Amino acid sequence: MAVTADSARDQELLRSSTAxxxxxxxxxxxxxxxxxxxxxxxxEYFQKGAELGWLALLVPEKHGGGSVSGxxxxxxxxxxxxxxxxxxxxxxxxxxxxxxxxxxxxxxEQQEAHLSALAAGRSIGTWAxxxxxxxxxPRGVAATAVDGGYALTGAKDLVLDAHIADVLLVSSTMSPxxxxxxxLVPTTTPGLTxxxxxxxxxTRRLARVEFSEAVVPSVARxxxxxxAVAAIERQLQVAVTLLLAETIGSMDRMFxxxxxxAKDRVAFGRPIGSFQAVKxxxxxxxxxxxxxxxxxxxxxxxxxxxxxGASEVISLVKAFVSDxxxxxxxxxxxxxxxxxxxxxHDMHLYYRRLAGDSALFGDPAWHRERxxxxxxx
Amino acid sequence: xxxxADLDSYRERVRSWLAKNLEPTRQPRVxxxxxxxxxxxxxxxxxxxxxxxxxxxxxxITWPREYGGQGLTAEHRRIFEEEAAGYALPDFAPLxxxxxxxxxxxxxxxxxxxxxxxxxxxxxxxxxxxAQFFSEPNAGSDLAAVRTRAVRDGDHWxxxxxxxxxxxxxxxxxxMCLARTDGSLPKHQGLTWFAVPTHAPGLTIRPIxxxxxxxEFCEEFFDDVIVEDIDRIGEVNAGWTVxxxxxxxxxxxxxxxxxxxxxxPGDLPADLVELARRRGLTDDGHTRQQIxxxxxxxxxxxxxxxxxxxxxxxxxxxxxxxxxxxxEGLFTATRARITLELAGGSAVAWRAGDxxxxxxxxxxxxxxxxxxxxxxxxxxxxxxxxxxxGLPREPSADRGKPFDDVIGQAGLS
Numbered sequence: 001m002a003v004t005a006d007s008a009r010d011q012e013l014l015r016s017s018t019a020x021x022x023x024x025x026x027x028x029x030x031x032x033x034x035x036x037x038x039x040x041x042x043x044e045y046f047q048k049g050a051e052l053g054w055l056a057l058l059v060p061e062k063h064g065g066g067s068v069s070g071x072x073x074x075x076x077x078x079x080x081x082x083x084x085x086x087x088x089x090x091x092x093x094x095x096x097x098x099x100x101x102x103x104x105x106x107x108x109e110q111q112e113a114h115l116s117a118l119a120a121g122r123s124i125g126t127w128a129x130x131x132x133x134x135x136x137x138p139r140g141v142a143a144t145a146v147d148g149g150y151a152l153t154g155a156k157d158l159v160l161d162a163h164i165a166d167v168l169l170v171s172s173t174m175s176p177x178x179x180x181x182x183x184l185v186p187t188t189t190p191g192l193t194x195x196x197x198x199x200x201x202x203t204r205r206l207a208r209v210e211f212s213e214a215v216v217p218s219v220a221r222x223x224x225x226x227x228a229v230a231a232i233e234r235q236l237q238v239a240v241t242l243l244l245a246e247t248i249g250s251m252d253r254m255f256x257x258x259x260x261x262a263k264d265r266v267a268f269g270r271p272i273g274s275f276q277a278v279k280x281x282x283x284x285x286x287x288x289x290x291x292x293x294x295x296x297x298x299x300x301x302x303x304x305x306x307x308x309g310a311s312e313v314i315s316l317v318k319a320f321v322s323d324x325x326x327x328x329x330x331x332x333x334x335x336x337x338x339x340x341x342x343x344x345h346d347m348h349l350y351y352r353r354l355a356g357d358s359a360l361f362g363d364p365a366w367h368r369e370r371x372x373x374x375x376x377x
Numbered sequence: 378x379x380x381x382a383d384l385d386s387y388r389e390r391v392r393s394w395l396a397k398n399l400e401p402t403r404q405p406r407v408x409x410x411x412x413x414x415x416x417x418x419x420x421x422x423x424x425x426x427x428x429x430x431x432x433x434x435x436x437x438i439t440w441p442r443e444y445g446g447q448g449l450t451a452e453h454r455r456i457f458e459e460e461a462a463g464y465a466l467p468d469f470a471p472l473x474x475x476x477x478x479x480x481x482x483x484x485x486x487x488x489x490x491x492x493x494x495x496x497x498x499x500x501x502x503x504x505x506x507x508a509q510f511f512s513e514p515n516a517g518s519d520l521a522a523v524r525t526r527a528v529r530d531g532d533h534w535x536x537x538x539x540x541x542x543x544x545x546x547x548x549x550x551x552x553m554c555l556a557r558t559d560g561s562l563p564k565h566q567g568l569t570w571f572a573v574p575t576h577a578p579g580l581t582i583r584p585i586x587x588x589x590x591x592x593e594f595c596e597e598f599f600d601d602v603i604v605e606d607i608d609r610i611g612e613v614n615a616g617w618t619v620x621x622x623x624x625x626x627x628x629x630x631x632x633x634x635x636x637x638x639x640x641x642p643g644d645l646p647a648d649l650v651e652l653a654r655r656r657g658l659t660d661d662g663h664t665r666q667q668i669x670x671x672x673x674x675x676x677x678x679x680x681x682x683x684x685x686x687x688x689x690x691x692x693x694x695x696x697x698x699x700x701x702x703x704x705e706g707l708f709t710a711t712r713a714r715i716t717l718e719l720a721g722g723s724a725v726a727w728r729a730g731d732x733x734x735x736x737x738x739x740x741x742x743x744x745x746x747x748x749x750x751x752x753x754x755x756x757x758x759x760x761x762x763x764x765x766x767g768l769p770r771e772p773s774a775d776r777g778k779p780f781d782d783v784i785g786q787a788g789l790s
Contacts, residue, residue: 259766273768276759282766283703283758290700291677294684298639309641316642316676319669368669369662375645377659377668 007069014068015078018052022086028346031087031203039164040205041090050121054079054092058100063115065099073238073304077245077296084249087203087353091124091161093242098125098169100238102184105223105231110184114167126165127235128209129361132157136362138171138180138232141211145174149218150183152191152211158360162187162194162207169222170211171232180228183221189214201356203349233311240314240361241296241303244321247357248296251321251328254350255289258282258332278335285331288324295320312374315367322358322367329354387453391460394433399426399464414593415470420506420548423467427503430467436501440485445498451690471545471593472506478630480507480553483623487570487611495607496551496572508546509623510554510573510597513539518756520555520624521564521617522775524784525599527556527571534558534571534609536602542750546582546595549575553623554604559614560781567780568616572608579603589742627751629685629698638682646671651733652719667715674708696764703757706748713744 026045034040049055057072057079059065067075080093099118102110102125117123131140131154141154152172162168168185187194191214197206223231259282262273272278295317302310329351333340340347358364415423430436431445438454440446447453469476481500484493499505516522525538536556546552552573559567575582579602584592611619649668650659658664681704685697717724720737727734748754762768775783 259768262768270772271769273762273766274771276755276771279762279766279768280755280758282768283761284707286761286766287700287703287707290684291681291704294680295677297684298680307641312642313676316673320673320677365666368666368673371669371672372645372665377645377650377665 007071010068011075011078014053014075015082018049018054018079018082021048021052022082022088026086026088028086028349031089031349034089035202040161040203041088046090046092046121046124049090049092050119052079055095055099055121056119058096059103059115059119060111063103063111064119065103065115071304073241073300076242077300080242080245081249081252084246084251085253087250087349089203089205091126091165093246094127094160094239095121095125095165096242097127097235097239098167101127101169101182101222101231101235104234105182105227106184107219107223109219110222114184117166123166124161124164125167125169126159126161127169127171127239128156128159128162129171129232129236130158131155132208134363134366136236136366138173138182138228141170141172142175143172143181143183146215149216150181150221152183152185152214152216155208155210157208158197159207159209160360161205162209163196163205168192168209169235171228171235180232181221182223182228182231183216185214185216185220189216191215199356201352203353204356234306236361237303237310237314240318241299243357243361244296244299244317247321247325247354248293250350250353250357251289251292251325254332254347254354255282255285255328257346258285258335262335272335281331281335285328288328292321292324312371315362315370315374318362319364319367319371322364325354325358384452384456387449388456388460391435391457394435395460395464398429398433399461399466401463402465414545414548414591415468420469423469424503426465427467427469427501431502437497440481440497440501444485444493445501467503469506472508472549474630475509475544475549476500476505476507479509479623479626482626483553483619484610486622487619489609491607492572492610505550506545506548507551507553508543508549508575508595509627510540510543510546510552511620511623512542514541517542518753520620521568522780522784523555523557523568525554525556526560527558527569527604529558529606532606534604534606536571536573536599536604538599540597540599541585541594543595543597544593544750546575546597547584547592551575552597553610555616555620557780558616561779562614563777564775564780564783565617567614568620569613570610570616570619571604572610573599573602573604577602577604589739624752625696625698628702628757629689630751638679638686640679642672642676645669646675648733648736649716649719652716652723652737655723655733656719656721658719664719667719671712671715674711678704678708696760699752699757699760699765702752703754703761706754706757709747710744713740716740 025048056065057067057076069075076096083092095118099115102114114123118125129138130136133139140156141152143150143152152170156170165187168187170183170185172181172183173179174181185192191212193210195208195210197208199206262278262282263271265272273282299314299317302313307313333347333351336347339345427436434447435457437446438449438457439451442448481497484496496505500507511520513523513525515524525536525540527534527536536554540554543552552575554571554573555568556571557567558569573580579600581598582595585594585596586592587594645668649671653659653664653668682701685701688697716737720734723734724737724741763770
């Protein structure tokens with residue numbers, strides 16, 4: 001899809017202002033200092049990101065949003081790429097997923113209640129989908145109709161930034177029956193317990209959320225009955241694509257500093273990158289990176305244009321990039337040798353991030369099986 | 378940028394001409410089985426279609442008018458490719474790519490005006506098909522080490538030596554031949570390209586029987602073959618620059634056509650699904666994963682193709698084609714392993730006429746063609762490492778030394 005010269009300039013402005021801001025306010029030294037922080041990011045950082053438009057791109061103008069190019073997913077992917085390069089903390093991608101869901105499926109009242117706050121970063125949203133059993137389907141929580149609303153019971157796992165979120169988008173089943181439904185649940189709702197998890201990726205926060213007859217009013221239900229299946233599918237596509245935009249940034253940066261290391265590190269009287277054993281490994285990783293970038297572009301395009309084939313495209317790309325990310329991470333560690341195994345070196349932060357991203361919103365095997373199902377094999 | 382109206386009317390013209398003059402493709406193009414060379418009748422039919430296209434002005438769409446092309450934009454070519462997708466275009470395989478995607482573009486970039494006047498129109502008309510006389514028994518990955526000699530004698534050159542791995546040379550009208558014109562210079566500096574008619578006296582062309590039984594490749598022996606100086610391509614001793622251009626075209630040949638890049642995922646690989654069905658394994662988790670691995674690889678290669686085509690159009694870096702070549706080299710081997718695995722015993726022994734099983738066996742035999750032919754995986758990795766990533770070169774034992782001394786010291790002369 002061709003963008004006009006004006007849009008391209010506006011996108012570049014968004015990208016470069018984001019990159020400059022990250023460089024100045026949240027370099028890796030700052031990311032490190034936040035590793036043990038309870039929240040995982042600073043509120044003023046999130047506010048400034050919101051001012052740059054990070055949380056408003058998928059939201060309509062009347063609710064304080066707007067894209068810079070008319071192709072909001074491309075715009076947002078540029079921001080997320082820069083964030084991924086520097087392992088940025090905070091619920092930017094996932095809050096956008098929730099804002100997008102409310103924009104596309106929410107009632108006028110829900111849009112009024114949530115969108116301007118989400119777009120401005122005053123409110124943080126996250127999505128509770130899986131029960132943690134490996135299936136990224138709406139399992140684990142069942143909703144029962146009660147007087148004036150619904151009571152939610154069960155547990156969700158691997159919920160991004162739940163500890164700091166204001167509103168949970170909960171994908172559940174209805175009980176009795178197996179119909180799907182979604183609810184916008186304030187994290188202050190009684191009966192809701194958020195349990196922070198220990199994480200492999202030290203730069204992301206994940207939580208388990210337990211629901212014990214947590215009651216929400218009828219108006220908290222997102223969309224009408226028939227919408228839930230399509231909405232959850234669309235949310236998955238959006239979540240996978242936004243996550244991938246960050247993943248590809250992390251892969252890009254990790255590979256960049258690894259190539260530099262291969263040029264700088266001297267052994268046997270010459271840079272190690274001159275040895276074919278190292279050079280060829282880097283060439284293979286470079287191919288994986290280029291192919292991953294090509295795939296992510298296709299995913300962004302499919303989600304932007306709501307292609308009928310988007311379900312399959314995002315799964316094809318997630319499967320490929322997740323496998324490639326792990327291979328790239330291990331290869332980059334190998335090129336660094338022992339130094340990459342130290343706490344002080346930034347290597348492990350990227351190494352951890354890529355493994356986390358590979359699993360979130362579906363590991364490669366899950367997406368491959370999903371593709372079989374899409375083809376009715 | 379062409380006005381849109383012009384492009385639209387061009388598309389209309391193409392569409393109506395195609396509908397009147399070409400046959401629709403009867404079935405989706407299938408992968409040709411390696412080694413089965415087209416018959417003379419087949420080639421003549423293809424030449425007739427090529428001539429029709431040439432006469433109507435639909436060949437060499439972006440090539441200069443003075444050499445028989447149309448002098449139009451890449452946008453016009455893309456429109457033609459899109460419109461022609463459902464029609465039976467000429468298929469000179471294996472000489473299709475060597476003639477139109479490798480040799481001719483290289484000549485356009487480097488040959489003299491007189492040379493191009495003499496040869497390019499005949500190529501566009503389908504009268505001259507070209508093979509590459511490039512590799513030698515002792516010059517494969519180390520291509521600059523060719524030893525076929527060309528010695529000047531007045532207004533012609535005398536070639537002696539041998540070439541190998543020339544696809545389809547038995548069917549070609551010309552070979553584009555790299556020869557050493559000065560052995561006192563370092564390896565890369567004493568090389569020159571020539572156009573050699575395949576019927577030239579002293580030139581012997583023999584097919585090479587491949588491990589799969591086919592005979593697509595040939596070897597050539599040059600026994601004082603005379604080539605006129607007007608059939609020289611590029612400057613004397615400047616052949617390596619030409620070779621570099623050619624290698625770039627060779628890596629991307631056929632992989633950057635509009636019909637082969639980007640696009641939706643399409644069906645699961647039908648051959649693998651069929652193999653799984655036959656063995657009752659379509660519900661087997663591992664089998665399903667393997668089928669989709671291949672599907673993912675095919676989709677991602679097409680997306681990579683689109684990305685590389687865009688990048689080459691933007692910054693003209695032909696070195697990027699190494700990514701496509703390496704991707705194909707690696708993926709073909711992986712696909713062959715998975716095919717063999719899903720076929721099980723049926724790829725080892727099958728009833729006569731069982732083409733599915735036989736195809737699985739052939740896929741295994743040909744698993745490494747794409748990772749060796751046209752530049753090995755290792756050479757692509759060197760190119761990516763050195764030219765794209767900027768990693769330092771390995772020290773080499775022959776750099777800067779006269780080539781005659783190099784082969785003398787190695788005891789090879």
